[in-house]
Every structure is written in C-alpha cells, then in structure tokens.
Amino acid sequence: MYTETPQEQVKELLHKAEEAFQYLKGRSAIDRAGLMYAIAAKIEGLGTELIATAMEESHLPEARLIGEKARTVFQWRSYADHIKEGLCFEARIDTAIPDRTPPKPDLRKIKVGVGPVVVFGASNFPFAFSTAGGDTASAIAAGCPVILKAHPGHPKTSALMAEAIFGAIKEEGWHDGIFSHIYGNSNESGAYLVQHPIVKSVAFTGSYGGGKALFDLANQRKEPIPVFAEMGSVNPVFALPEKMATDPRGLANQYLSSLTLGVGQFCTNPGVLIAVKGKDLETFKEVLRQEVLSCPPANMLHAGIAKAYHANSERMLTESTIRVIGKAEQIAAEGQGAALLVETDAKSVVENDALLEEVFGPFGLIVACESEEEMLNIADHIKGQLTITVAATEADAVRHSKLISLLQDKCGRLLFNGMPTGVEVCIAMQHGGPFPATTDARFTSVGSDAVQRFLRPISFQNWPNALLPDALKNENPLGIYRTVNNVLTKDASAL
C-alpha cells in the first residue's frame, strides 16, 4: 500500500503545486487562515485510530501522542492567528515626493510566498514535525503549496494526517495542488524533489547526514534554493560551581529525567554536561550512577534508530578517554534503547571532535574540567547547538559573564536552569541554531516566526492603488500594522 510514489506521478504533483502557487496568490492571508482552522479541526477530529496507528508505528506512548496531537492542532491555529494579524508580512509604504529632485517614487513592500515547498516528515514527532506538522503549517501560512514526503517510519499515520488535510482542502473548495503527499524510501526520491526546478524551498528535520546532503544538493542546483534542515545537537548543559554545590542531587535527577525522556529521542536532548571537578561533581555522578540502574530500557522509534544508538554508544566506548559512570541494569531487548552515562575530561573533548558528536538516544556524557578556564575552552570549541543550558545561581551567572556571552554565539536558545527538552510553541521560541544544529540560524522551525522561512519581500513602485495587493492599498482594508513613512501604524488616513 505504501510503496514509493512513481516519479511520473511526483512530477505531475509538482506541476499541480506550481499551478496552486499561482492560485494561492489570488487568496488573502485571511482566507488561508480560514483553511488552516479547517485543517486544525479535521486533525482534532481524528480519533482513536490516529493514536493507535501512531503508537503501533512509532512505539511512542499514548499520553505523549495525545499531547503531540494537541500541539499539532495548536500549531495550525496559532500560525493562522499570526498571519491574520498580518504583522509578519512586514508591509512598508513610503509615499511619493513628486517635487523632490529627483522625484521620490511611491514604494510599497510586502512579503509573499516563495513558491512550492518540499517538506520531509521527521521520525521522532509523527504529528508535530511530520505530515501535518509545523513545516507544512508554516509553508501554507506563507502562501506556499507543500509537497510532503512521508517519513517511512510511520506511513499509515502520515496517510491519516494527509487525509485530514485533503478533506479540509476539498470541503473548503481550495485548489487541490496546495498539498501533495508522497512516499519514497530512497535517497534518489528525495534528491529528485530537492533538485526539481519547480521547488523553491525545503524543510527537513533529522540527521546531520540527511540534512547536509539535501543542503548540498540544493546549493548545487542551477538555481540554488534554501534548505531549512534541523539536524539536532548535543545541547550542552554548563553546570556552574555554586549551583552544583547547592544541589548536586537535584541537578542529577533533573538531568537524568531530561536525558531519558522519550528514550532520549528529542532534538533538544541534553547529551553533554560540563562541570568543574570536585566533591560536588562526584556526588552528582554518584546519584546518576545509582539512579540510572533502575531506568527501564524502552522501545525506540524504529529498528534503525535502535541499531544506530547501539552502534554509536559502542563507538563512544571504544574511545580511550571515555569511562562509564553507570548504565541501566536491565539489558535492552531488540529495538530498545537503554540509558548509558559516561565521563571524560575537558582536554579530551577539545582534542577529539568525535566525543561531542550526537548519540541519538538516552546517552549522556559528563565532561569534568580542571578549572573554570577549561569550561571557557569548551565553550569556545563547541559547534552550533539548538540549545545550551546554564545551570547556575545568579551569582554564578554574574561571575561567568564571559562564558555566557560566548555561549550565546553557539546556540538558538539559552536556558537559565531547567532542562532543554520541551520546546514551547510560541513566538518567542527560537528552535534553530548555528550550523551544524541547523543549516540556517536566522530562522526558527517552531513558533509562528517559522512562517518567515517561506516568505520573501517584493516592492511595488508607483502602482495604482486599485492594482496593489490589499495589504498595501491606501485604505488598509486588512486593518494590519504597516510601516508608513517610517512610522508603524494601522491608520490609513495619511494615505
């Protein structure tokens, strides 16, 4: 049933998407928001079949999937609210000054959709980052048709979600090229999509290897296009001395909970913790060693991910500078992942990049530093991350201001205590970070600002009012904020 979509059919769907892009230009953002609310309602209406199917395909527990479904619905609704409000299209109007020398023309700028977008479904969030996930929602919000490549890990779940989207599009009477759903297991099928001239942008969440390959293909095109690949990271936690001294046990428990949450299969899993050597760190490690014993192994998303987790953990254990702190007592069955905690020293991680590579799963590396200076060296050395956490008291933070300043250059989200798992869907969220966490640190893939990825500005010079897009007409029929002669206003009376 879920066999690879033949290339001939993919080609047809791409041409339909191109047609739909022209069609979408004739519909306003308010119209699109209406369609998005209808899609949200359809997804909300998917009942126990969706959850049961996703549980079977992804091995994720029911409660998590119910929560993820609500999050997915919320994404559609909040991104729809966002485009209705309209500030995101950044309307700018500079009126003419005809008697200036030379005369100043009338210029009006607005952001529009870039064109058809290819979205690759992710394995670890079968709802929120997959077929009907945030990438699809933000591309449609931007006015871009989506060609969705279902993740092979959960084809039935994808089909159910796709049916919900198709249903809303049909009932609301929109062009059916707005959303296409295809299957493909091979690298070739992905490459075909990314290289096709109709495609103007790509969104991907997954491994570094996959994301980087798509990025390279997109840049080698005759017309290069942007690729928004979120490729994960090790999300370091810098545990500062006073904090570590205050509550080593609490911090250890909090760290272990976050590390093992969802069998460690979050992009924001805190895979590395850095602290200064001493009795407090010894206490911290001792708690980890004891507590990890009773962590039950659990099914990972699919067999391939479990296999990779075992291989990558084994590879880490072959590194001469790595020592085991502790591991789950119960042996992992096939397809399962078990928590594993190891340690090394600061010098080794600075000298050996392999130690800071992501091991996708419940794998934690504790880096013991000789001094606070060594912490700074690590901060300077680490690559781009989705998140960095500073576990600190306020006094720690004041004392380590240089460290905290450096860490800002290396991440998209900087936490003061707490743990990075849990990515809130809101406009202040930045889910994205410097390479290799993502291919473009200037954009987020979570929160309504995700819409920006698929927009580009166009200026209209001296157009008659009646022929301008509604957002730029004198009378401001959409009632949105606009920057008119450098002042932000909804007022149309000056025009």
Next chain:
Amino acid sequence: MYTETPQEQVKELLHKAEEAFQYLKGRSAIDRAGLMYAIAAKIEGLGTELIATAMEESHLPEARLIGEKARTVFQWRSYADHIKEGLCFEARIDTAIPDRTPPKPDLRKIKVGVGPVVVFGASNFPFAFSTAGGDTASAIAAGCPVILKAHPGHPKTSALMAEAIFGAIKEEGWHDGIFSHIYGNSNESGAYLVQHPIVKSVAFTGSYGGGKALFDLANQRKEPIPVFAEMGSVNPVFALPEKMATDPRGLANQYLSSLTLGVGQFCTNPGVLIAVKGKDLETFKEVLRQEVLSCPPANMLHAGIAKAYHANSERMLTESTIRVIGKAEQIAAEGQGAALLVETDAKSVVENDALLEEVFGPFGLIVACESEEEMLNIADHIKGQLTITVAATEADAVRHSKLISLLQDKCGRLLFNGMPTGVEVCIAMQHGGPFPATTDARFTSVGSDAVQRFLRPISFQNWPNALLPDALKNENPLGIYRTVNNVLTKDASAL
C-alpha cells in the same frame, strides 16, 4: 602604496574583528547609532579631495559623485535611526504560566549580530556600495564588525572613506577591530576571507561570476555561511500594447535615457524591452535609432569594464538572430562605452539563454513578440531579476493580470511605468531578487531592512530580569516595540 595586504596581517585583523564582536555585545543599539551618526558626519566632512579622487579613479562625473556621497551619508543616518527605533530586533516576550501542566517557561527572543562580516567593495558605486557603503553600514548597525576588501578600481577613494570611519571609531572611543580595511587583487585573497572560520557572513555587489564563486566557497566551508551577492540582471521592461500605442516616442526617449544613464553601469539598467510587433513598436524603434545616433560615448568605470562591454556586445552581434537597430555615431575611444541597440524575436530568446545575459553597459535588446501569448512565454522563461518594469495603462494592467502575476515571481521590485534606474534608499525598497539576480531573494541590500541580513534570533528561557539584554527586560528600558504575549506594545506595565 595600495599593495595587497599580506595574509599574516589579514589574519590579525580577523582576530581583532572577533574580539570586537565580543566587545560590541556590550554596547547597545543606541550606542551603535551614535557611532554611525559620527561616521556619517566624518564622511560628510570629506571635502573636494574625496570627489576629485573618485572622479579620477572611477571616471564618474562630479554631480553624480556629489549625489552619491549624500546618499551614502543618508544610509548611515537612516540605518542608525532604524536601529534606535528598535523594531528591527523583533523583541518577543512570552511570559511564564507556572501552574500549567507542564509549566510554561518564560521565553524572550531578540535578534543579535551574526559575527564578523566580510564586505567586498563594488566598482560602480565607489561611495554608496563600497568601503563606507550600505553593506558596511548595515553590518555595523546589526552589531557586526566589518572586514572591508577595497575594490581595486578605486583604492585611494576607499582609503579616504576608511580614514573617515577609523577617525569616528577613534574619536568615539570604540574598539578598533570594528572596521578593518584591506587591499587584495587576487581571487585567492577573497577566497581566504570567505573561507576563514571567524567570518560569519559575506556581502558582495558585482558580477555573476564573482558572486557565484564566493557563494560556492561559503557553502563548501566546514561551517557554511550566508553570502549576500547582488549579481545584476537585465531588468526587463514589458511594454504593453495600449501604452505602446499611446506614446511610443515618449517611451523610447524614456527607455534610452535610463539605458544610457551613467554609461549603463547600474545594476538596474533596463537591458531588455519586450513588446508586441506592430506599427507602434516600429515607431518606438525608429525613435531609438535616431536618438541613439547622438548619444556620446563616455568613459566607463575602468579599462576592464570597457573591454568586457566591447567583448560582450561583439559576442551578441555574432548571434544569428540579433539585428542592429542603431548605435552611437561617434566611435568609442579606448576605455569608453557607446550605446548600442539591437533587436530579436521572442522565440529566439526562449530558445537561447545567451540572449538574456547581462551586457554591463549601455546595451539594449528589444524583443519583438508575435502575440501577447509570446510575452507570457518570456515571462515564464526569464530568470530572477532585480527589477521588472511594466510599461502600461491601467487597462493594460487589468487585461494582463496573469502576466503581472507571473512577473512578481521573477523580481524583487516591480515598477508600474517609469524606469528602474534610481534605487531609492527607504524601508519599502527591495533591492534583491530571485537567483541569479542575487543569491538570497529574502533580503535587500538597500534600505534599512538591509540590516536584517546580519541578524539572527536567540531565545532566553527563564533568565532573571537583571541578566537579560536591555531589550528584553521587564521595564523596557529602551522603550521599543515588543510583542508581549502576542500583542505588539511598548507598554511594560503588564510585565
């Protein structure tokens, strides 16, 4: 005097820029605006020596250079105003909901500078797109140090401009790594800069070959970085039938003036005009033929550009489908360019991409279409452009809505009548367009939105108020617009 800066010295300057980037984080946007006003005043104070030097090096006339100097000063001042106003940093605050399950954290997002930026000076605007040009001003506005590679066509002009910037930095007491000025003629010196790990972004205005080479180098880095290359275009003018019938003579004069302005050396030079065959087009061409006779050849920017203009025009004339309409009577002396107008048919341009390649200089190609359908074919076929002009009556525009919709996908600025030369510095300007006009259609290189190229967002989760950047503090000490719980406001009372 202006010999290549040795690589050892370039390396030192890069490390100074890295230091300056950390320093800049401690200074507010309001501080940076102050420095920018001081730089503007220094440039304004450069007297006759600057104009005389630029005239000698660029062969541009005095009036043009005086205008360009004023434009350059205006760029510094208006971008400074823009960052002081602060909306461009897109502050977003979502407050915590501690009693939600799970608790909602406090999230606050702000845009910060990406890091050191390399700017390549352009040849055709020795002030406004060169050493102290818009790229330099927008990078410093964003909080990024600049390493400026002077264009070898005007080293003395560059040195004078650099001195003005150095002077302001010194007098205002800023870190001297904020701006570095280097010389280099070789491709290797450019490659070294773009490949250096300290460099986080690149801005370039020039040829397709140069821009694309930098783009490829930047993407092949271990850590790819964005390149904002503005690589010119042919800026097609679509002359619609009713407009052409109404005033073929006026349109011809307007077109020729724009084409020959500044010896055709503008990125927005209207190199191609498309119209439907008939007696009106014949009248239009006849006026061109007569008027071009008396266009005097003039010195081009430098010998290399004049040579390329002659070679490219000659290459066009060897194309079998190209016929000459008319040319300047007076023969061009060495280093000069003379206007040349040629024609071809729609079928030929669709079949032969070479005909739509840019000939940098006063070279115009008129494309005669059999039908309005052929105009649509051309619209569908053309690559990305900085500008497209629709010469039309309102009735023409209504009748050709499909054409106009297609043209929006192919340009950054769409004009209704008028000519595209003349790029207003204002926030509603989009100077940028789909590839190959630029490498990134999502950003502009003219107008205060140019600052966005060098910014990226970072989220702070659960930080104590005192440790947040000023822009995100509860009390809104900068008094800027912020999106607080999805509402745009300057009000701090809710926090």
